[in-house]
Amino acid sequence: MSSDHSPLTRPDEVERIKNLGGNIHTGLYGFSGILTKFLSTIQDVTISLRVYHSNGIGGLNMTRALGDVYLKPLVIPDAEEREVERGEGYVVMGSDGLWDVVGVGEVWECLEEAERTFENEEDIVKNVSIGLTRGAMQKGSMDNITVLCIKISK
Structure with a gap:
């Protein structure tokens, strides 16, 4: 039901940022960039595109976020809204x-x-949230991890 606010998957967001004078690139330059590219090939990891100001400040791999004021006005906190017909089940946000x-x-x-x-239901949502968090840590997530699982009833 969602679309990642990532420069890798959202051409419309890339265009918005470039229109504001920002840049989108991997930030991988020099020896460390070459080493990172090589290691990502071996480990089958996608190198993220990142948002930068024209002066080089930045490096965030998302186009919308709360905080990260150093990247304003490029990275915005505005939520996208979508209406969907509600059914019964679970919603996982992360x-x-x-x-x-x-x-x-x-x-x-x-x-x-x-x-x-x-x-x-309380045990289900608790265990899903904890299990996914632990799973992300075991898979080597290098970022903060937030998971929320909720039950939607009719």
């Missing part, structure tokens, strides 16, 4: 520390396992 290393399929597997294991 920060990029989760989504950078955990895919949607893994979230479904975690939810299904929790539903098989627990009857109480």
Whole structure:
């Protein structure tokens, strides 16, 4: 139901930032950049595009965020809204520390396992949130990790 605010996946956001005078690039220059590119190839890691001011300050791999005032007006806190017909089920929200290393399929597997294991909705949402956080840490997430799982009832 969402779209990552990433320069890698959102050409419209890249255009908005460039129109404000910002730059989008990997920031990988010199020896450390070459080494990082080489290691990412071996470990099958995608190198993120990042947002920079024209003076080189920056390096955030998202186009919208709370905080990060050093990148204003390029990175904005404005939320995107979308209306969807509400059904019964679970909603999992997470920060990029989760989504950078955990895919949607893994979230479904975690939810299904929790539903098989627990009857109480409180135990399900708690275990999904904790399980996904731990899973992201075990997969080597280098960012802060926030996960929120909620039950939607009719």
